Amino acid sequence: MTPTVDEAPAxxxxxxxxxxxxxxxxxxxxxxxxxxxLISGGRETGGIASFAVALAAGFEDLxxxxxxxxxxxxxxxxxxxxxxxxxxxxxxxxxxLAPICSQVxxxxxxxxxxxxxGWKRTLAILASFKLAxxxxxxxxxxxxxxxxxxxxxxxNFRVDAVIRNPVHSSFIxxxxxxxxxxxxxxxxxLHPAKNIAHLLPVLRRLLEDxxxxxxGIIGDGPLRSALQAxxxxxxxxxxxxxxxxxxxxxxxxxxxxxxxxxxMEPFGITYxxxxxxGCAVAMPACGGGLExxxxxxxxxxxxxxxxxxxxxxxxxxxxxxxARSVPMSMDGYRAAEVARSxxxxxx
Numbered sequence: 186m187t188p189t190v191d192e193a194p195a196x197x198x199x200x201x202x203x204x205x206x207x208x209x210x211x212x213x214x215x216x217x218x219x220x221x222x223l224i225s226g227g228r229e230t231g232g233i234a235s236f237a238v239a240l241a242a243g244f245e246d247l248x249x250x251x252x253x254x255x256x257x258x259x260x261x262x263x264x265x266x267x268x269x270x271x272x273x274x275x276x277x278x279x280x281x282l283a284p285i286c287s288q289v290x291x292x293x294x295x296x297x298x299x300x301x302x303g304w305k306r307t308l309a310i311l312a313s314f315k316l317a318x319x320x321x322x323x324x325x326x327x328x329x330x331x332x333x334x335x336x337x338x339x340x341n342f343r344v345d346a347v348i349r350n351p352v353h354s355s356f357i358x359x360x361x362x363x364x365x366x367x368x369x370x371x372x373x374x375l376h377p378a379k380n381i382a383h384l385l386p387v388l389r390r391l392l393e394d395x396x397x398x399x400x401g402i403i404g405d406g407p408l409r410s411a412l413q414a415x416x417x418x419x420x421x422x423x424x425x426x427x428x429x430x431x432x433x434x435x436x437x438x439x440x441x442x443x444x445x446x447x448x449m450e451p452f453g454i455t456y457x458x459x460x461x462x463g464c465a466v467a468m469p470a471c472g473g474g475l476e477x478x479x480x481x482x483x484x485x486x487x488x489x490x491x492x493x494x495x496x497x498x499x500x501x502x503x504x505x506x507x508a509r510s511v512p513m514s515m516d517g518y519r520a521a522e523v524a525r526s527x528x529x530x531x532x
Contacts, residue, residue: 219288219531220270222251222524225259225279232350232454233276233294236328239351240274240527243520247528272531280313283323290324290530291317293344295451296335301378311340318343324530329452329473346530349476350454351520355434356461366441366510368401369502370464372433372455373445375406380446380469382408383493385415385422388444390495391502392421398506401436403428437462442505448491450474460485461515465508467501484508 222244226237237253244251254262256278265271266286273289275282280291293314297307314336317325324345327333336342369388373379381402392398400422402412409424416422428436437443443459444467450456453474459466460478468474470488478486487505490497 218269219249219272219528222249222272222274223259223262223265224251224253224274225276226253226255232452235353235454236292236294236350237276239353239520240524242354243351243522243524246521247524249524272528274527277310277313280317283316283320287322288531289320289322290326290527293325293327293332293336295328295449296332296340298378298449301449314340314342326527326530329476331473331476332451346526348523348526349518350452350457351523352454352457352461352515352518353430354520355430356458357515357519364439366439366464367397368399368436368440369442369444369506370401370403370436370440370459371444372403372436372459373447375402375404375408375412377408378447378449380448380493382412382415384444384446384489384498385412387493387495387498387502389416389419389422390499391506394503394506398441399423401425401440403433403436433458434462437464440464441510442467442502442508444489444502444505445469445474446489446493448472453477457515457518460513463510463512465505465510467505478513481513485511485513 222241224237224241226234241251241253256276259279260282263285266273266282269287271288273286275289275291276294283289283291291313297310299307302310314325317323325343327336327344327347328350330347333344333347336344369391371381375381388400392400398421402423403425405426413424437459440459440462441464443455443464445453445455446469448469448471450472453468453472456466456468456474456477465485465487467487467489469491471491475482482488485508487501489501
């Protein structure tokens with residue numbers, strides 16, 4: 186997930202709902218019983234925070250007041266949680282509040298992975314999803330078919346709908362896509378699950394094909410020092426830490442190939458962002474990212490072997506580096522359309 190710093194969402198409290206009205210909008214009407222939306226967010230950086238901010242903007246586009254609240258704060262918003270006029274959209278860490286909510290949708294941004302999350306957190310997540318299944322007024326949404334298949338097939342959960350995440354409006358806006366593309370870019374947390382340590386030797390080997398190429402690693406995490414040591418001071422390998430969303434977009438416009446090593450990616454909003462800016466994408470042959478642009482697999486999207494074996498991985502990256510740069514349309518991922526899908530599940 187993209188480690189950008191999200192803009193602060195509107196902080197207008199929904200408790201003033203009785204004295205405010207949603208601004209008019211020409212789009213198709215939303216359910217009359219829903220007058221506002223409360224969305225639980227995540228950390229200041231990361232995929233859930235980005236999802237929440239973009240989705241809130243989508244509801245605002247439909248004429249509904251929307252507020253993003255942290256899991257720590259939302260527990261104190263009992264009045265709004267019980268108000269049937271307010272649709273609640275809860276991420277995994279806030280699902281335990283579902284029993285005291287009316288008009289609630291729980292979102293599975295992934296599925297439990299004991300190797301990455303530990304058994305204690307895994308069991309807590311499983312309990313949350315089970316709770317969402319038991320409550321008759323609660324709906325469970327998965328962010329990809331990949332997530333839904335695992336929740337249904339491995340854990341025997343009911344998934345009421347698959348609604349893919351919205352892409353932020355800044356990646357839909359037009360702009361100059363004709364900058365020189367000389368970077369092979371990774372954007373994400375520098376965490377073992379992302380497999381960037383396995384990819385870095387392959388990426389450095391790719392640089393031998395073209396002396397003008399550079400590697401850009403955007404993000405931070407526990408592996409940063411080890412990765413910098415692995416790069417051995419190579420000036421062609423650049424570490425830039427976490428960047429603002431606008432800076433990530435600018436960086437992608439000078440990227441030839443966007444690369445990821447997360448074989449268990451639940452959806453892959455970073456893939457969408459990269460494709461929107463005309464990058465080729467090299468991703469593992471597994472995960473929710475395969476759903477994003479299936480028609481581009483073999484051309485602008487190249488699949489990496491799950492073993493990250495050097496010869497096969499290098500061949501996939503070379504094909505990606507030769508791909509034509511064409512920005513992919515993001516019409517199906519506009520925030521307002523995603524928000525409308527959530528409203529269709531409302532009671």
